[in-house]
Amino acid sequence: xKKRGSRFYAGIYCRILAQDLKSKMSYRADxxxxxxxxxxxxxxxxxxxxxxxxxxxxxxxxxxHEMLFLYGFSLVSLTPVQCFFDNxxxxxxxxxxxxxxKYCFRPINLFFYYQSEVFxxxxxxxxxxxxxxxxYSWGKIGLPFSPLMLLKLLVFLVTASLIMxxxxxxxxxxxxxxxxxxxxxxxxxxxxxxxxxxxxxxxxVFRFIFTFLIPIAFIAYYPSLVILRPEQVPLLSWxxxxxxxxxxxLSYKLWMYGASKYSGTGS
Amino acid sequence: xxxIIEIQNVTKEFKVLNxxxxxxxxxxxxxxxxxxxxxxxxxxxxxxxxxxxxxxxGPNGAGKSTTIKMMTGVLEPTSGQIxxxxxxxxxxxxxxxxxxxxxxxxxxxxWWALPLVESFKILRDIYQIPEKNYQxxxxxxxxxxxxxxxxxxxxxxxxxxxxxxxxxxAAFLHDPKIVFLDEPTIGLDVSMKAKxxxxxxxxxxxxxxxxxxxxxxxxxxxxxxxxxVIIDKGKMLYDNxxxxxxxxxxxxxxxxIRVEGELKAQAQAIQKxxxxxxxxADEEWISILVDEDKAKVxxxxxxxxSSCRITDMQLQEISSEDVIKKIYEEGVK
Amino acid sequence: xxxxxxxxxxxxxxxxxxxxxxxxxxxxxxxxLYLIVVYFLWKSIYASAGTDVVxxxxxxxxxxxxxxxxxxxxxxxxYTVWEIGRSIxxxxxxxxxxxxxxxxKYLFWSYSxxxVTQFIFTFLPTFIIVxxxxxxxxxxxxxxxxxxxxxxxxxxxNYSIDFLVGTVCLFTESIWGINIMKQVIVxxxxxxxxxxxxxxxxxxxxxxxxxxxxxYDVPLKFLxxxxxxxxxxxxxxxxxFQLFWSIVMMVLSKLFWKASLRQITVNGG
Numbered sequence: 124x125k126k127r128g129s130r131f132y133a134g135i136y137c138r139i140l141a142q143d144l145k146s147k148m149s150y151r152a153d154x155x156x157x158x159x160x161x162x163x164x165x166x167x168x169x170x171x172x173x174x175x176x177x178x179x180x181x182x183x184x185x186x187x188h189e190m191l192f193l194y195g196f197s198l199v200s201l202t203p204v205q206c207f208f209d210n211x212x213x214x215x216x217x218x219x220x221x222x223x224x225k226y227c228f229r230p231i232n233l234f235f236y237y238q239s240e241v242f243x244x245x246x247x248x249x250x251x252x253x254x255x256x257x258x259y260s261w262g263k264i265g266l267p268f269s270p271l272m273l274l275k276l277l278v279f280l281v282t283a284s285l286i287m288x289x290x291x292x293x294x295x296x297x298x299x300x301x302x303x304x305x306x307x308x309x310x311x312x313x314x315x316x317x318x319x320x321x322x323x324x325x326x327x328v329f330r331f332i333f334t335f336l337i338p339i340a341f342i343a344y345y346p347s348l349v350i351l352r353p354e355q356v357p358l359l360s361w362x363x364x365x366x367x368x369x370x371x372x373l374s375y376k377l378w379m380y381g382a383s384k385y386s387g388t389g390s
Numbered sequence: 391x392x393x394i395i396e397i398q399n400v401t402k403e404f405k406v407l408n409x410x411x412x413x414x415x416x417x418x419x420x421x422x423x424x425x426x427x428x429x430x431x432x433x434x435x436x437x438x439x440x441x442x443x444x445x446x447x448g449p450n451g452a453g454k455s456t457t458i459k460m461m462t463g464v465l466e467p468t469s470g471q472i473x474x475x476x477x478x479x480x481x482x483x484x485x486x487x488x489x490x491x492x493x494x495x496x497x498x499x500x501w502w503a504l505p506l507v508e509s510f511k512i513l514r515d516i517y518q519i520p521e522k523n524y525q526x527x528x529x530x531x532x533x534x535x536x537x538x539x540x541x542x543x544x545x546x547x548x549x550x551x552x553x554x555x556x557x558x559x560a561a562f563l564h565d566p567k568i569v570f571l572d573e574p575t576i577g578l579d580v581s582m583k584a585k586x587x588x589x590x591x592x593x594x595x596x597x598x599x600x601x602x603x604x605x606x607x608x609x610x611x612x613x614x615x616x617x618x619v620i621i622d623k624g625k626m627l628y629d630n631x632x633x634x635x636x637x638x639x640x641x642x643x644x645x646x647i648r649v650e651g652e653l654k655a656q657a658q659a660i661q662k663x664x665x666x667x668x669x670x671a672d673e674e675w676i677s678i679l680v681d682e683d684k685a686k687v688x689x690x691x692x693x694x695x696s697s698c699r700i701t702d703m704q705l706q707e708i709s710s711e712d713v714i715k716k717i718y719e720e721g722v723k
Numbered sequence: 724x725x726x727x728x729x730x731x732x733x734x735x736x737x738x739x740x741x742x743x744x745x746x747x748x749x750x751x752x753x754x755x756l757y758l759i760v761v762y763f764l765w766k767s768i769y770a771s772a773g774t775d776v777v778x779x780x781x782x783x784x785x786x787x788x789x790x791x792x793x794x795x796x797x798x799x800x801x802y803t804v805w806e807i808g809r810s811i812x813x814x815x816x817x818x819x820x821x822x823x824x825x826x827x828k829y830l831f832w833s834y835s836x837x838x839v840t841q842f843i844f845t846f847l848p849t850f851i852i853v854x855x856x857x858x859x860x861x862x863x864x865x866x867x868x869x870x871x872x873x874x875x876x877x878x879x880x881n882y883s884i885d886f887l888v889g890t891v892c893l894f895t896e897s898i899w900g901i902n903i904m905k906q907v908i909v910x911x912x913x914x915x916x917x918x919x920x921x922x923x924x925x926x927x928x929x930x931x932x933x934x935x936x937x938x939y940d941v942p943l944k945f946l947x948x949x950x951x952x953x954x955x956x957x958x959x960x961x962x963x964f965q966l967f968w969s970i971v972m973m974v975l976s977k978l979f980w981k982a983s984l985r986q987i988t989v990n991g992g
Contacts, residue, residue: 150896152895152896152897153895153896153897153900156895156897156900156901156904157897157899157900158900159900159904160897160899160900160901160902160903160904160907161903163903163904163907163908164903164907167907167908167910167911167916170911171911171916171917174917174921174922174923175768175917175921177921177923178772178777178778178921179768179771179772179777180771180772181771182764182767182768182771183767183770183771184771306749306750306753307749309753310749310750310752310753310756313753313757317760320760320764324763324764324766324767325759325763326763329759329763
């Protein structure tokens with residue numbers, strides 16, 4: 124048996140992805156309706172944002188365009204979780220019905236195998252909105268542009284996205300222990316809505332919670348500082364890639380541990 | 391050669407929640423819960439040789455699935471030892487998975503939206519099947535059943551029979567040493583059942599694949615298995631040849647007769663005459679279950695002829711279904 | 724008694740909901756966290772604005788409005804669209820249609836048990852906390868009676884809209900897309916995301932006439948009403964407005980369901 128390395132996994136993922144996309148395209152109506160739904164969601168987000176800032180010029184020293192940047196940053200960093208880990212939403216049903224067991228018989232990583240089954244193409248719309256927002260606010264704020272900045276942006280976007288993935292994994296994994304864990308997953312998912320606000324609006328206690336316990340501040344706020352306020356970047360911002368990786372790893376371990384405890388209800 | 395599966399004194403216990411009844415009970419459950427330990431599998435041992443087809447039988451909730459889950463590495467036994475192809479399945483789940491195939495009659499493991507052939511290609515990559523072996527296997531499949539009509543059909547559009555067939559083909563694709571079939575023929579029509587039995591038989595013959603078959607359909611067992619294992623309430627009841635089962639259980643045959651007069655009344659009269667055998671009557675026949683260790687059928691017939699006029703008769707061997715039913719109901723004496 | 728069969732469904736729902744105690748705890752925690760985020764966010768927004776009253780709403784008004792909008796949302800969200808969509812796709816709908824209760828009613832009453840548990844475990848605690856945090860920002864008087872009546876109609880309107888949208892699932896498999904569109908529109912135009920008072924004047928005038936405003940904006944206005952801020956006839960007009968929409972939406976959703984069902988059975992969908 125050959126070793127199954129990352130190239131092996133990438134190959135499998137691409138094969139499943141390509142087939143999956145092909146079959147999705149054959150359900151055109153479904154695809155179009157979902158896309159419209161996604162566009163609606165994003166437009167509604169922008170409309171609320173706009174209505175809010177019509178009445179208030181700034182929040183806690185953050186200008187309209189800076190807030191917009193944070194918003195765009197959170198949209199982009201939330202894209203991977205939407206695209207690659209959407210099957211987490213079904214985990215609860217698979218576990219509840221006992222169907223989860225069908226994933227347990229393959230000679231490859233269980234977590235990978237499970238997540239590879241679904242690629243959610245709707246996330247790409249969000250990505251487009253996010254990139255557009257970042258570019259627009261970047262220009263309006265008048266930030267300088269250099270390849271180094273772009274690199275920083277990319278690195279921090281990728282690592283920031285790991286936080287949300289971690290939150291969602293952990294939320295989904297609770298279904299191995301709790302029945303009807305929908306509320307847990309939903310709660311974890313709702314945290315994303317809070318990610319787009321500057322952490323400084325909170326009192327110290329909650330600043331601590333949202334930094335170290337439920338690290339949503341790393342989804343947009345800390346990494347954005349590197350771009351927006353380069354003259355006074357706190358240490359935590361530089362740490363955000365590490366935090367992302369650590370939390371992702373922890374959530375992965377939790378997920379796998381839950382799966383190994385899984386006994387399969389029903390016969 | 392060492393046996394392919396060795397199970398020694400395996401026990402599996404679960405903790406289950408005792409729920410209270412009614413609205414009050416639910417509110418009490420909110421604050422205090424009591425659990426009980428259920429022993430799903432109780433000190434089971436067996437060894438299975440390469441190439442065998444073993445029927446694994448038992449009523450619902452007997453512990454069959456739990457045993458299978460332990461053999462496939464999904465569950466860890468509470469105590470006892472399991473070796474599958476020399477591996478401890480629970481500790482080497484992925485390594486074990488390479489050597490086994492699993493089919494659940496009602497749960498397809500294929501990619502729902504993809505055509506079958508694409509699922510096969512993904513499996514080829516996952517199991518790292520060499521291209522040559524993969525092609526040979528497809529050709530071999532084609533020689534057994536006509537797979538062309540389903541090969542390019544998405545699984546979600548298949549009939550239940552086609553889906554089961556596809557799942558079985560997928561399970562054998564990487565030429566595993568053992569295949570677990572869990573109720574493969576459930577809900578299928580007669581011709582599909584026959585097709586699937588022939589297919590499994592041929593794959594077992596050609597590839598020397600060990601097959602563990604759980605089913606409630608005795609037709610599957612009669613067609614495929616020489617050996618059966620029966621389990622109930624977690625305990626092993628029987629492990630031997632299927633032929634042995636019948637003699638082991640006494641040599642019963644059913645004598646069916648038609649007599650003049652009202653059948654129900656006649657049956658009661660006969661029962662008085664033959665108190666040692668159970669007598670039943672339906673619309674057409676009076677059935678007498680004769681234990682040949684006590685009296686030969688021909689003698690019983692002789693005794694009856696002196697008392698009533700027999701217009702027609704039939705003799706039935708006891709089927710394995712009847713025997714299994716008796717075992718479930720009474721256990722092994 | 725005719726009501727008895729409905730009450731049985733409610734009771735079964737309560738028992739079912741109580742099976743999941745951890746879920747209940749998580750829901751309560753979730754609402755608390757949301758409350759905290761909204762509190763700090765708007766506190767700093769108001770702090771940056773430099774005035775106490777923006778668009779006629781004070782900080783505590785906004786807090787009450789938004790937090791209780793979420794509590795109301797948790798209470799009213801019945802996942803009807805998902806429920807209908809799934810039972811259509813699984814074919815379970817056929818069994819449901821054979822039940823001796825009208826499907827529309829059956830679905831509502833099977834869920835009603837959750838109303839009771841949600842009310843006790845999420846709405847009530849949130850209400851008490853918000854009342855305490857805002858130091859009497861919620862006026863305790865006759866307005867609460869109006870609020871209760873208003874919520875009852877809001878539930879009815881919300882359910883009718885859900886059922887109407889759920890019916891669309893007879894024609895398409897895209898439950899997610901249908902549901903998200905509905906949710907986005909309802910939440911935005913009802914004021915659940917941002918109080919309608921903050922909307923630009925022209926937009927607000929239109930939005931306030933739509934049925935969505937009757938779901939969140941009207942009940943919440945009753946909560947913020949301190950007995951003097953409205954003309955005597957105004958509360959009654961608001962209730963009438965809700966009544967109007969609840970009747971219209973009920974009729975519409977019933978008709979649409981009937982027509983769709985006929986279409987499907989004729990074409991053998």
